[in-house]
Amino acid sequence: MNKYLSAIIFLSTILIMSFSLPISAEETDKTAQHIETKSITLDKKIKEHERFNEEKEAEAKTASASTEQVKRTVAVEATAYTAFCEGCSGKTYTGIDLRANPDQKVIAVDPNVIPLGSKVRVPGYGVAIAGDIGGDIEGNRIDVFLAEQGDALDFGRRQIEVEILES
Structure with a gap:
């Protein structure tokens, strides 16, 4: 049991x-x-x-x-350049060393259209300093600084409107 x-x-x-x-x-x-x-x-x-x-x-x-107040808007033809090409000094007309400052946003302008030293808002690029002139930059043309030569070539030629800002 x-x-x-x-x-x-x-x-x-x-x-x-x-x-x-x-x-x-x-x-x-x-x-x-x-x-x-x-x-x-x-x-x-x-x-x-x-x-x-x-x-x-x-x-x-x-x-x-x-x-930042927009002083005026200018229609321009934009191209790009680099400071890292053969024969390029890397120094802008106003003395900016682009090789030492590859992240600097600088554009080349015709000073009769956009005064040197101006802050300029460039669509797709940002706010840049008008710190250079170019041998082929006359009238309503700008040249956008890009550190890489390939990027400068890829930029091509564009019709854009830039805003010149109050300083």
């Missing part, structure tokens, strides 16, 4: 455990899913926050650039 009682207790324990295991496994899965959902939600919020900050910074840059 004692053997039967032990067997019944043993089988009862197994039966109880078999009913309780799926429930605890489900609960474990639910907990893991809950943690994963919270993690995904947190990651999404972090990305939204980073994107929001990037958008705010871009808006601030645009706002600060647009606060």
